[in-house]
Amino acid sequence: MPNYIKKCPECGSINLSHHKEKGEIICRDCGLVLEEKMVDFEQEWREFDSEQAERVRRTGAPSTWTKFDRGLGTDIGQKGDIYKLESKGRNKFFRLRKWQYRVSTAIERNLKLALAELKRVASYLKLPKSVEEEAARIYTLAVQRGLVRGRSMESVVAGALYAACRRHEVPRTLDELSEASGIDKKEIGRTYRFVTRELGIRILPSNPVDYIPRFASALRLNPDTQSKAVEILEKAQNSELTSGRGPTGIAAASLYVAALINGEKKTQREVADVAGVTEVTIRNRYKELLKKLKLKDQVKKKE
DNA sequence: AAGACGAAAGTGGTTGA
């Protein structure tokens, strides 16, 4: 935990929990998520060796992807090159340069707007800086590939953010993205899939555990319950109960069971709302958990 | 009255011929 974070601004407690490298810091007493903007802990630009990525890859001094005008200006027809060509080639070159000029100014205009929107949504969701940067990078690549055409700028921004969250294991639900950006949930999902597929971005299925701290905090559950939920979750994963299921539903059900066991009962509806799933899904997961993990006794005992 | 439960029908995405 960064040493300049000492106590919770809400209740003044120093009992803070730093959750891994997820950029999340949680107050154990009042449950406030402090979500510090952590240092950029990952620098893996490798999977993206598209031509564009090659061309605009950072070299030399660090730059940032959240500025719209970094380095993608005209790079056709730089001084020197052009005089090496014969007149025929030279004409072609001028045309190319003109074309690229148009495109790049269009791109820049788009980026300027889009990155402002991206910043707005990211700060609304209190996302760490590293995620914002990643999203900006994804968006930039998407614009350069012309993937935004036919789609609203905002939806691509939302999709890029969603992808960036997933990559950094700080998952937000589609509902949250939807609320923050005002874009329909399905639309975000669609552009997210489209963009990641087109850019060849590989995203691991999100791990239910990543959702636990945030859900637990939103429900004001105490830390024991939270760790109990994680414990249950791990058992569930070992029993192959989790594959193919929506991660949020599993996380929600684990929390629900953990809360029951620890005598901190929450209604299915409360948990469902926080997790963005329905009660029915919670029930289904919950039933499976009880059956396969033989937790029944523990739950009964508390009643 | 509220919460939990479960059946049934509907939705959108994936997969495989």
Added chain:
DNA sequence: TCAACAACTTTCGTCTT
């Protein structure tokens, strides 16, 4: 390209606390 399919949702009636 289309149909089967799995997961999840919506809706609604019934049971439990």
